[in-house]
Amino acid sequence: MRYLFVTLALLTALLMPNSGVIAQQNLRFELNQHCPPSFELTTEGTCKLVSFYQMYDSVQNRGLGGTQTSLPPNRDGFTPNQIDLGRLLFFDPLLSADQSVSCASCHRPDKGLSDGLEQSIGINHAKAARSAPSLWNVAFLDKFFWDARATTLEQQAVGPLFDPKEMGNNPQQLLSSLKSNEYYPELFKQAFPDSDDIDLNQLVEALAAFQTSLISLNSRYDHYAHGYHQALSDNEVAGLNIFRSFVARCAECHQPPLFTNNQIAVIGVAEKEGVPFDIGAQKTYNAAQLRGGFKVPTLRNITKTAPYMHAGNFSDLKESVEFYNKGRGHAVPPDEKLLLHWHIWEPNLSPEEVDLIVEFLGSLTDETLTPQIPKIVPSGLSPVDDSYNNKTMLVNQGE
């Protein structure tokens, strides 16, 4: 199956390097008629998630608990066309003000759908306030951004699109770019047949549809959870037991099966030198009790998404796990009064136990359903853009 057909091969000949324009002849985009892997096409023509975890139950149907626990309610019900249009849009730098970055620039398939940076970099080399969260399993979430300021994927999408430090666009320019593109009007018509004209709602719905297809539920941990206990090494099982022990308490917030409870937690990580204290969810909820609170992130594919925490505060997983072992409030700035989460305490884990937790976290990797990067997107711009990579390098060199 191809998500995208490009008739008449010879792709390289069709592309005019550096100009960002597709040669006009014979190029045709065809949206996928099939649901992505892990989704079943219903009689209504929409895609429905299927997973072994759906065969289990959970208390109050909240999708939290132990090994064989059902998933939380999830977003699905989009058509294959909407999902595939979302994929094209996701990878298309046309969405940014200067057409230099796409959604995938900060949510890269090769970086765990994050970007490997402490803080993401938008147009004009601007550093965003926080790091890019991974998008794996966002279909199950009802809080978005580190500070939980959005409650739907659609709400979330307009954030980066119009943030001057991220994609920097504005609704007028964005709609105009899409409408004047040679291919998008027809593609939107296919995905949203009841509508005559492209609008922002369709754009964010298509982006949401694509993101709900980013499913990672088939790691070696999952094999263990479903009953194949040989899937984990002795060390990984030992790590799992420390992870879910009431000494380390990792699983109290990073609760299986998603390895997040999707709540806000104040854990008291220090900012990097010279960076002002980030008040996080205090702003979202207008609540001093949540000062310095951030959404608990999933740990699935966590080995792929260094550096960690809301602003890349830790460079690797060991450092991140050690943070919890250093004592309640050890990194809180002296002038800050935070109501730290009750599970932040002094577990006194041995160095070996810290290593075993890190080893266990490696078993949560499953990227088998990584989306296919389009070979070409309707704007003709490069879907995995070299200019972005270069920019990243320059910024890292202190430009």
Next chain:
Amino acid sequence: MKTKLLSVALIAAAFSGGIFLGKGGSNDNFVINNGGGASYAGGYDKNAEQQNSGNSPVSARTVEGKTHVVKDGSSIMEAVKLAEPGDTIQVMPGTYHETVYIDKDDIHLIGVIVEGKRAVLDGQGKLNDAILYSGNNVIVKNLKITRYKGNGIMGQAGNNFEISNNIIVDTGVYGIFPQLGKNGLVEYNIVSGISDAAIYIGMSDNIQVAHNEVFDSVAGIEIENSRHAIVENNMVYNNTGGVLAFITPGLPIKTTFDVIIRNNFITNNNTPNFGAPGSTVAGIPAGTGILVMAADEVIIEDNIITGNKTAGIVITDHENAPNVTIDPESDTKPDKVMILNNLMDNNGYDTLDEVKALMLSEFKQGKPDIIRVGGSRDSCIINRHQYVTVGVDNWKECEFTNTDSIDTYILDEPVPARVIDPSEKGKIAYLGICAGCHTYTGRMIGPPVQIIQALYMDNPEGLAEFIANPTKKRDDYPEMPPQNYLDAETRLAVAKYMLHVKK
């Protein structure tokens, strides 16, 4: 430890006019006999879910599996690894230094007590938890557990559990902590010396906590973010706080309601608070018999509540509780609290200054049995004249006097087993796993399904065998990784499914 149950804001509010401490209660002198009166119907309609009868929450076995006997000097965990669902593990007297984790259904872990000698799990102050289980229908019984850093017995989403007849001494944070489970029984355990709750029911439904003895801990029995729980016939003494019914904000399950606390001895819970700094229980004032925080539909009936120096019963909302965060998705108020007859004596004899100030605002003095601070809607009380109270004068009379019609909230029929229908298995495995690399006609990471169908059409067994142990067949495709983590039944089901898909 300095306690501060009542916030400054509250005191200010109380003095500024007694917003919620109205004087009411026209029936102050009406004595209600709780024998034979109307009975509370409870908040859980069993008939809505199922019928039939049976006492244990654990599914009855139709066929008894193997019995594995673990002797002193050998490992309980090795037996668990060998055990299949339906098996029983008998642990002989002796000392065992290990963490036992049970990620399987229907395992009975039973200590054998010989002339008073038990199987002792000893964490030596080094091991984290003694018992962890995530399977359904797990029984943990007759063990002695001591010196673990974390929990004695911890359940993570196991349903239909029974934890009984265990002795848990000086072990870490929680003695018995079933979390995120439905339909469970915790009875006849002795738990002491615990730095948080001796018995802690977290985010669970349909729970019975009965006939336990809990003492010398920060909290005796805690029902947190849980529904349909009965706490009865327990001895709860010499803790900091006796029995707690909480909504803790910030947890993913947001409610506590329908909790019956009845027929318990809740006495002399005056132990100085030794909870970990920052823990929710660290804010409990020593000398609290029963503490209701934000929980709804809590019934307190026929307990003997004596000698708790701060108060017999304290009812508070989140706003007036220390150490507590806020949660926009949680209701902070304890509504529909129902206080029926209780024997209360000699409580509140050394209460907090803040409480004394509150009493003054109602022109009361003496030793408080019942303290309510913060908002509470639709709560009720009978025979209030018997007690020294603060904040309940305007509560109405309860319309019933007892909970006799509620025997238990344990389900008559256990939560069904986690069985996956073979036909579903085939489809789920195909869509969730195979489809990641194979499509019907096109080339992806693996060859098209059409080609596989041509090769194996009448041979699903052969295909099932191949996916368990794939060999490299095609130079132009990467070698397929083994799918042996799927059990044999699932492999055959998915092979059949794959051979019949049409697009």
